[in-house]
Amino acid sequence: MRYWLMKSEPSDVSIDDLAALPAQTVAWYGIRNYQARNFMRDQMRVGDKVLFYHSSCAEPGIAGLAEVSRLAYPDETQFDQANKYFDPKATRETPRWFNVDVRLVKKTRLMPLKEIRAAPVLASMRILQKGNRLSITPVDPREYEFIVSQL
DNA sequence: GCCAACGTTGGC
DNA sequence: GCCAACGTTGGC
Numbered sequence: 001m002r003y004w005l006m007k008s009e010p011s012d013v014s015i016d017d018l019a020a021l022p023a024q025t026v027a028w029y030g031i032r033n034y035q036a037r038n039f040m041r042d043q044m045r046v047g048d049k050v051l052f053y054h055s056s057c058a059e060p061g062i063a064g065l066a067e068v069s070r071l072a073y074p075d076e077t078q079f080d081q082a083n084k085y086f087d088p089k090a091t092r093e094t095p096r097w098f099n100v101d102v103r104l105v106k107k108t109r110l111m112p113l114k115e116i117r118a119a120p121v122l123a124s125m126r127i128l129q130k131g132n133r134l135s136i137t138p139v140d141p142r143e144y145e146f147i148v149s150q151l
Numbered sequence: 152g153c154c155a156a157c158g159t160t161g162g163c
Numbered sequence: 164g165c166c167a168a169c170g171t172t173g174g175c
Contacts, residue, residue: 007173032171033158056173113174131156133172 003139007055015063024104036136061112070101108151
């Protein structure tokens, strides 16, 4: 089993939005970065643990725990001309983008980015590295356990 | 809104 | 295959 940190803009899908969705589950649509896509398509398995992270907002940080509830499948938004994630180069026969489903495990207190940054155990997390923009990153089991212990 | 960092695109 | 230009991310 693997551990991940997945960023979501709360103005798009917040932890409360996730809690309000049917089955508290969301398709992680709209990923248009190959490295992040490959993590979902090639490495994520049902049951993998997810840190749900709020980004691009007033209080960035970890907002809850979630898990992968469905293996990667083609991202519907790439086929929808009206969608901002539409990709003219993608076809049903050869989809380019994939997403998993993510289900809420529980909403937690918000663990702010500042607090993550202040913890020596977490110093090597991808999210803290300069210039990191990847919206999906692997998390070390030790890092995951530490974070859960702080929530 | 600013801006550093990075990924992607496309002309050559 | 190089690399300049451009677009995006995301904290501040």
